Amino acid sequence: MMKQILLPAALALSLSACATAVPPVEVTRFHVGDPARSGTIAVEEMPDNPDAGLEFRTYAAAVEQELQRVGFTPPAAAGARSDYVALVGFRRSFRPTGYGDDGRPVSVGVGGGVGSGGFSGMGVGIGINLSGRPKDVVMTQLQVQIRRRADSATLWEGRAVSQAREGTPAAQPGLAAQKLASALIGGYPGESGRTITVK
Template identity: 40%
Template sequence: MQKQALALTALALLAACATNRFEADVTRFHMAQPGLRGSVYLEPLDKAATGTLEFQNYASAVGAELAEHGFTVAPAREGAEYIGVLAYGQSTREGVGGGSPITIGIGGGTFGKNVGVGLGTSFGIGEKKTKETAINMLALKIERASDKSVLWEGRAVAEAGSTTRYGPLAAAVPALADALLRDFPGTSGQTVTYKSQ
């Protein structure tokens, strides 16, 4: 009985660890800008989100990470050296199979007038699971304020059980921001997987 109880406890601890584990796939594109730093004003890709509490919370998480790389978050667009455009979203997947339903065209107009971030819901083939998988995404484009030229852009995508620690988008964004800007500016054109607890 004691051995069985210990085995069950070990399984519970492993499950808890899996629940709290975070893994994000990060892809970045940029012109070589090793010394890129200065004042940056953050704004949402979706202008309707401007001023919302949700955007302010996400911008705060991204701003904190940018500050670690020499940026200063500007309180207003006027006077900022750079504009940082944020996009974020969540989709869910049920069942087995299928890749990420999030599609992002990155590089060469990721955030162009006619190109944006696509979010959708896909359903796998096979036996249906009772739990949903949340697919969370955070993307950032940094452009020079003076001429709108894009200097850096990237996106981080992570999956988690919808009821686990990193399932809600609000809980995942700080970890996504950390992964997105880790090793800034990062290797251009390469997808890197970052893991953390």
């Protein structure tokens, strides 16, 4: 009876830990002195943004929300001139992973054993062989640059990068945009010139 309870519980805990894992975000920020912390700000697309299109709105909305959290406000009316502009750019790229040096898929295995007292030892092994091509890793990069509208001077800029397995929730644009924007702008303005990891 003891073995029947412990084994499913142990497997459930390990599987739930894998399901809820969120990849960390690497963040780098740069600024001179003490940049602006309030005022009206408009979010616009960065010139030559490589991934322009409908997906930009997802990232722009996430950045705008985080800027409001740290003290900025949107312009009073659409088209009104703002004090500052936040230029937003993002890039998504795919990297193959999971292959060994011989070019064949890597085999992943998990094993465990339970035994106590007068009960005989019991071993359990779970093997997963990735016979098809493993999922690619999606690398997402968000860039934000805050400029003063009057003279286009750059007051603050930063970059956030995350990686997630293709097809997982963390690789979806909505979740990725929110995670990257929160990691990059949270704690604004942050330490200049230092790269940190946000979990």
